Amino acid sequence: MTDATLATRKPFLSEGQRNGLIAGGVLALFIAALVVATQTGTITRNDWIYKIFVDPFVSMVDMPDLLVQTVWEGFVAGVLYSLIALGFVLIFKASGVFNFAQGIMVVFAALSLVGFYEFLTLTMGLPPGFVAAIVAMAGALGIMFVLAVAVERIVLRPLVNQPDIIMLMATVGLTYFLIGFGEYIFGGSPKVMITSQLGLPTGSTMLDFAGGRINIQHLDVAAAVIAAVMIGVLGFFFQYTRIGRALRAVADSHKAALSVGISLNQIWVIVWFTAGIVALLTGIMWGARSDVSFALEIIALKALPVLIVGGFTSIPGAIVGGLIIGVGEKLGEFYWGPLLGGGIESWLAYIIALMFLMFRPQGLFGEKIIERI
Amino acid sequence: MKTTSLALGLGLGLVAGFAAVSPVGAQESINFVHNTYRTGAFSGSGIPVADGVRDYFTMLNNRDGGIGGVRINFEECETQYDTRRSVECWEQAKAKNSVVYVPWSTGAALATIPRAHIDKMPIFSMAYGLSASAVGGTFPWVFNPPLTYWDGASVWIQYIAQREGGLANLRGKTIGLVLLDAPFGREPIPVLEALAREHGFTLKTYPIPPAEMQNQSSTWLAIRRDRTDWVLVQGWGAMNPTAVREAGRTGFPRDKVIGIWWAGGDDDARPAGPDARGYLALSWHQVGTNFPVIQDILRHVVDRGQSNSAREKIGENLYNRGVYQGMLIAEAIRNAQRLSGKRVVTGEDVRRGFEALNITAARWTELGAPDFAAPVALSCEDHNGHHAAFVIQWDGTKWNRASDWIRPDRARIRPLLEDAARAFATSNAGWPARSESCDQRS
Numbered sequence: 001m002t003d004a005t006l007a008t009r010k011p012f013l014s015e016g017q018r019n020g021l022i023a024g025g026v027l028a029l030f031i032a033a034l035v036v037a038t039q040t041g042t043i044t045r046n047d048w049i050y051k052i053f054v055d056p057f058v059s060m061v062d063m064p065d066l067l068v069q070t071v072w073e074g075f076v077a078g079v080l081y082s083l084i085a086l087g088f089v090l091i092f093k094a095s096g097v098f099n100f101a102q103g104i105m106v107v108f109a110a111l112s113l114v115g116f117y118e119f120l121t122l123t124m125g126l127p128p129g130f131v132a133a134i135v136a137m138a139g140a141l142g143i144m145f146v147l148a149v150a151v152e153r154i155v156l157r158p159l160v161n162q163p164d165i166i167m168l169m170a171t172v173g174l175t176y177f178l179i180g181f182g183e184y185i186f187g188g189s190p191k192v193m194i195t196s197q198l199g200l201p202t203g204s205t206m207l208d209f210a211g212g213r214i215n216i217q218h219l220d221v222a223a224a225v226i227a228a229v230m231i232g233v234l235g236f237f238f239q240y241t242r243i244g245r246a247l248r249a250v251a252d253s254h255k256a257a258l259s260v261g262i263s264l265n266q267i268w269v270i271v272w273f274t275a276g277i278v279a280l281l282t283g284i285m286w287g288a289r290s291d292v293s294f295a296l297e298i299i300a301l302k303a304l305p306v307l308i309v310g311g312f313t314s315i316p317g318a319i320v321g322g323l324i325i326g327v328g329e330k331l332g333e334f335y336w337g338p339l340l341g342g343g344i345e346s347w348l349a350y351i352i353a354l355m356f357l358m359f360r361p362q363g364l365f366g367e368k369i370i371e372r373i
Numbered sequence: 374m375k376t377t378s379l380a381l382g383l384g385l386g387l388v389a390g391f392a393a394v395s396p397v398g399a400q401e402s403i404n405f406v407h408n409t410y411r412t413g414a415f416s417g418s419g420i421p422v423a424d425g426v427r428d429y430f431t432m433l434n435n436r437d438g439g440i441g442g443v444r445i446n447f448e449e450c451e452t453q454y455d456t457r458r459s460v461e462c463w464e465q466a467k468a469k470n471s472v473v474y475v476p477w478s479t480g481a482a483l484a485t486i487p488r489a490h491i492d493k494m495p496i497f498s499m500a501y502g503l504s505a506s507a508v509g510g511t512f513p514w515v516f517n518p519p520l521t522y523w524d525g526a527s528v529w530i531q532y533i534a535q536r537e538g539g540l541a542n543l544r545g546k547t548i549g550l551v552l553l554d555a556p557f558g559r560e561p562i563p564v565l566e567a568l569a570r571e572h573g574f575t576l577k578t579y580p581i582p583p584a585e586m587q588n589q590s591s592t593w594l595a596i597r598r599d600r601t602d603w604v605l606v607q608g609w610g611a612m613n614p615t616a617v618r619e620a621g622r623t624g625f626p627r628d629k630v631i632g633i634w635w636a637g638g639d640d641d642a643r644p645a646g647p648d649a650r651g652y653l654a655l656s657w658h659q660v661g662t663n664f665p666v667i668q669d670i671l672r673h674v675v676d677r678g679q680s681n682s683a684r685e686k687i688g689e690n691l692y693n694r695g696v697y698q699g700m701l702i703a704e705a706i707r708n709a710q711r712l713s714g715k716r717v718v719t720g721e722d723v724r725r726g727f728e729a730l731n732i733t734a735a736r737w738t739e740l741g742a743p744d745f746a747a748p749v750a751l752s753c754e755d756h757n758g759h760h761a762a763f764v765i766q767w768d769g770t771k772w773n774r775a776s777d778w779i780r781p782d783r784a785r786i787r788p789l790l791e792d793a794a795r796a797f798a799t800s801n802a803g804w805p806a807r808s809e810s811c812d813q814r815s
Contacts, residue, residue, distance in 0.1 A: 059598075066598055073590040179412075188416030190611070192644045202646075204622065217622055289618060290587040291644040295414035295611035298584050333591040334598070343554050343580035345591060 056335035065212025070334045071327055076220040078326020079227045080285055084299065085306040085318035086231065087278040092312045093251045094271035095156065096164055100171040103300025104178040105276060108147070110193065110283025110292045111186045113140040117194050133197035137280075144276030152268045160254075160264070179294065188294065193287035195219065200288065223285045230281060231319055234274070238315070243270060251313070305353035311363025320364055328352045401717050402446040403439070403706060405430070406466035408477045413453030414586070415610035417640050418691060422477065423449065424682035425695020426702075428674045429666075433703060435673040440703055441710045443717055454610070456480040467492050472709075472723040473702060476502065479557035482515075489514035490805060495724040497705075499698050500525075500634060500657070504560060505793035507757030509728065512794065513809045516727045518701065519657050519749050519760035522560040522607075523790065524781030525633050528655060528762045529561075530568050531779050532631065533603050544573035549601040551592060551608065551616055554580040558607045561633075564789065565605075577601060586612040593619040601625075606632040613641035621648025628653060631764065639689040642767040650769040654690075657762045658697045658746040660772050662688035666696065666741030690765070690772050693745075700740055701749065705730055712812055725812050728753050747778060753811035757790075759783045 013021070034053055037043045043050045060067045084102070091099040099105075116136035120126040126135070155170050196202055201218035238244035249257040250267050258264060283292070286299055302325075310321025329352065333345040356364065407426060410419030430447040439445050448469070450462035459481030466474050474489070474496050476482040482502030489496050496515045498506070504523045506515035520528075533548065534540040550565060552558030562578065569576040577599050579592045589612075596604060604625065606616050613636045620630050628651035632641070637654030645652075662668065667688055674680045675687060686692060709718040709726030718726070730751040737745055747760050759781050766775035798804040 063598070066594065069597075070591070070594055073594060077588065077590065183412050187420075188411045188413070189420050190417035190614070190640050190644070192646075204624075215622070215624060286587060290611055290615040291417065291640065293414070293417050293611055294412065295417070295586060298414060299587060301584060302588070330591045330594075334594055337591070338595070341580065342578065342592070342595070343582045343585070345588075346582045346584045 051339055052336070059335065063212060064210040065214055066334075068209060069214050070330050072214065072216065072220075074327035074330030075323065076217075076224060076326070077330060078323035079224045080282070080322075081302050081306045081326050082231070082319045082322030083227050083278060083282045083285065084303040085310065085322055086234070086315065087275045087282065088303050088307055089310075089312060089315060089318045090234075090271055090275045090278065094247055094267060095167065095250075097167040097171060098312070099275065100168060101174040101178060102275065102279065102303070103297040104175050104182070105144075105147070105279040106283045106286070106300060107292075107294055107296045108178050108182050109140055109144055109276060109280035110287045110296065111182055111191065112143045113137060113280065113284065114191045114194060114287075114292050115186050116140055117197070118191075129197055130199055133194050133199070136194070137198070140280055141277065144280060145273050148269050148272035148276055151272050152265055156268050157265060179297075183294070190291040190293035190295075193284060193292050195284075195288040198284065200284075219288055226281065226285075230278070231315065235315055243267075247271065302349070305349040307363070308350075308353035309356045309364055311365050314363070314365035317363055317365030324356075325349050325352060400444060401442075402444045403717060404446045404448070404469050404471050405473065405702070406448045406450050406462065406469050406471040407475050408452050408459055408462050408481065409449045410452050410454045410477065411449075412451060413455070414583075415454035417614075418610050418635065418638055419454065419477070421638065421640070421682070421686060421689055421691035422695040422698075424680065424686070425692040425697075426475075426699045427695070428670045428680050428682065428687075429696045429699030429703070431674045431679055432666075432670045435677070435679075436669055440706050441716055443710075445703075445706075452478065452481065454478055456484055460484050463488065463492075463494075467494060470719070472706065472718060472720050473497050475499075475698070475702075479503070479560065480555065482506075483556060486512065486515055487801065492720075493724075494720040495727060497698075497702060497727070499694075499701070501557065503797075505790050505797055507755065507759070507790050508794035509752065509754045509756040510794075510807050511798050511804070512756065513753075513807045514724060516751065516756045518730070518751055518756070518758045519747070520762060520781055521757055521759070521786070521790070522633070523564040523786050524757075524759050524783075525655055525762070526561040526564040526568065527781040527786055528779045529605055529631055529633075530565070530572070531782070532764050532776060534572075535776070535779075540572055546574045546602045547577060547599055548574050548603045548605065549577045549579055549596055549599065550605045551579045551581060551589075551596075552606075553586070553608050553610075553612050554582045557609060557635075561605075561607055564786065567789070581608070581612055581616075586610065587615045589615050589619045590622075593623045593625065596625060597623055602629065604630045606630060606636045608632065608636045613638065614644045617642055617649045617652050618645040620652070621645055627651035628766070631655065634694075634762070637765060637772065638691045639686075639772065640691075642772075647769060649767050652767045653764050653775065654767075654772075655762050656690065656765045656772075657760065658693055659744065659774070660688060660690045660693055660765070664742050664745055666700070666745070667693070669741060670696070697746060700742065701730065701732070704732055704736075704740070724809070727751060727756070729812055759786060 038054055087102045088099055091097060113136055116139035117132060120132045120136055121128045126132040155174060159167055159170060200222050204215055204217045207214045238247055246262045247267055249262055286296055306321040306325050309324055310317030329345040329349045332348045337344045409423035410416055411423055427447060430445045433439060434444050450465050452458040452462055459476055459478055463474055463485050474494050476485060476498055479501050482498040485496060486503060498517045500520055502517050504521040506512040506517055507521055534543055537543060565576050579595060581589060581592060608616055620627055630652055632654035634655045637656055642649040642652050675684055705723055705726035706718060708729040709722035710716060712725050713722040728751055730749060732749045734748055737743060749758055749760060751758055761778040761780045763774060763778050764776035765772040
């Protein structure tokens with residue numbers, strides 16, 4: 001056999017498959033060893049190894065209703081994280097900027113909606129209800145549009161061709177401006193989201209399952225459906241429309257896009273407005289779970305681990321990343337949290353993200369960056 | 374438009390504030406710099422408190438020309454519930470000769486306690502802060518009436534025992550504590566652990582990291598898994614409305630969720646709508662506007678457009694708590710004037726004024742607040758009083774009183790506090806022995 005034939009012969013398994021098989025084998029051996037050790041009494045309920053590796057799975061099997069409920073809560077949280085991450089991805093794709101202001105845009109959009117609604121019903125005398133809520137929604141969208149135009153004119157246009165770090169700092173500045181401006185206009189008092197006025201369902205359904213019960217909130221179902229529709233529409237918009245193609249061209253290269261006559265300014269306005277719409281939806285959904293206040297801004301930090309997993313440039317990545325982080329952190333908190341005294345999910349999300357980073361530094365769906373020296 | 378009127382009110386308030394400040398510089402005045410957080414993640418709890426205390430002192434200035442004929446120069450220092458900013462506010466208060474420092478944050482109280490005896494500025498941390506600072510022998514400059522978190526824990530367990538039909542029935546029960554993962558949240562744990570050992574119930578703690586305040590679904594799932602019978606909420610800011618909502622979402626009986634007094638804001642329960650009905654919290658003063666003092670605030674401050682608060686929020690629970698705090702501080706200033714014989718008192722005088730604090734039921738009536746709260750008395754030894762509290766319940770639109778006065782188990786709590794104070798003094802090398810003299814009560 002010559003060297004040439006050796007080199008061209010296709011291996012039986014690819015490297016990835018081989019590694020997968022080895023990892024699976026080790027895992028199976030480990031599980032078998034644990035089962036044997038537990039059955040023979042080598043490890044007991046009080047051993048840490050039992051508490052970490054056996055007990056959580058035993059309780060998953062014993063109480064399947066709680067497992068399903070946890071996964072469902074994780075799924076809903078994941079969808080909501082995806083929505084936040086989507087706002088970051090849209091702007092990053094179009095302008096290469098990590099938009100530090102996305103979190104405060106969520107607060108600003110939600111406050112605009114509630115503020116408009118209060119203005120319409122209390123001052124203008126519109127009867128409270130669906131119509132007023134829809135008008136308020138239109139008003140809030142208008143504000144997000146004005147914000148997008150203003151950001152493009154005042155912040156982005158003068159900074160074309162500046163290094164990315166300058167753009168990032170500009171969004172940091174925008175954040176603090178919006179915090180102050182928002183507090184000046186709306187005050188710091190928390191407000192109640194107009195959930196039912198918007199026609200969003202409230203209440204819940206109890207499902208009997210495996211001897212237990214699963215509690216499905218109608219609002220959570222609506223959130224998942226709306227997020228899915230939103231993501232579908234955005235995907236279609238950016239994949240199949242002229243503007244979408246222009247956007248992708250801008251994402252690839254500002255200069256090349258300009259050279260074929262794409263208006264950078266127009267694209268930026270569209271992208272920031274879209275991010276504003278996403279922010280409004282995010283604000284409605286999170287606001288409905290708590291209240292509408294400046295504390296909502298913290299929620300935006302949840303997007304970071306999602307972006308690490310999903311990559312900064314991929315819409316599907318934001319969705320899958322959100323779901324992985326959401327389900328992963330809820331399962332982790334619920335089954336392993338008590339071992340560490342609880343309250344672990346805020347950093348657990350980053351641990352999950354870092355594990356992904358070890359194997360795919362560019363994120364699940366991110367573009368592999370090859371920089372040649 | 375409400376928002377415009379709010380902004381307008383804020384603007385007017387500022388203008389009025391400046392207008393009031395400038396001529397006062399020439400006159401006699403007592404400076405009082407008060408920490409607030411009208412902005413940031415905890416503004417939902419911070420605003421009503423700040424409005425209540427501010428309106429009370431504005432009312433005293435407008436109605437009586439201040440205290441003892443001296444105007445109170447009330448200033449706010451914005452902290453955003455951030456300990457670093459709160460310490461900066463200490464410096465600001467010191468520079469302006471504030472007669473008292475009001476941290477409005479347990480973290481800030483802990484950070485400034487070692488400075489109080491050096492800068493001669495008393496700390497007034499009303500029912501928060503370091504529980505052990507109730508011991509006046511060790512902490513002559515710190516006051517935390519009317520009760521500590523440790524007393525709160527005792528009241529919690531006594532109330533649960535009442536509902537369960539006696540302390541003996543607590544055996545085998547599981548009581549959960551949902552807490553903000555911060556110094557404030559962890560304060561009641563030692564006493565709850567001791568009570569759990571004594572009465573045979575299981576204590577489960579569910580810490581909520583500040584970044585997850587609005588994201589509590591796994592916590593409430595864990596409560597369901599642990600078959601927790603009662604849930605105590607040691608929360609603040611956006612954590613509270615989220616906890617009430619989650620209790621509703623998971624179907625946990627709301628009348629078995631009891632917040633600490635800081636989890637009893639109207640804005641904590643209101644956002645959850647019908648889901649909040651039945652939710653309980655501790656308190657030590659009444660709600661509503663049906664008191665002469667609140668009517669005076671409406672007449673002398675709100676009607677003149679000098680309040681930052683929306684009219685309908687006056688009389689809400691946290692607003693009235695701000696008023697309550699204002700009344701205690703004003704009374705301490707009055708005592709200081711009497712004890713020192715001076716009209717313009719200093720921080721050192723007000724420290725003595727706090728130790729002489731004695732608001733009886735008759736005095737509450739004189740202050741325009743009959744039956745507003747229980748009598749409060751402090752002494753040189755006891756800077757807290759361990760006074761009684763009661764339980765309030767949300768009926769869907771407002772708070773109502775839901776229990777009699779419950780006295781904390783003082784005989785049990787006080788020795789624990791004294792141990793903790795001794796431990797504080799030994800672990801902080803060079804902690805000074807009390808050198809401040811004690812005024813005999815007249």
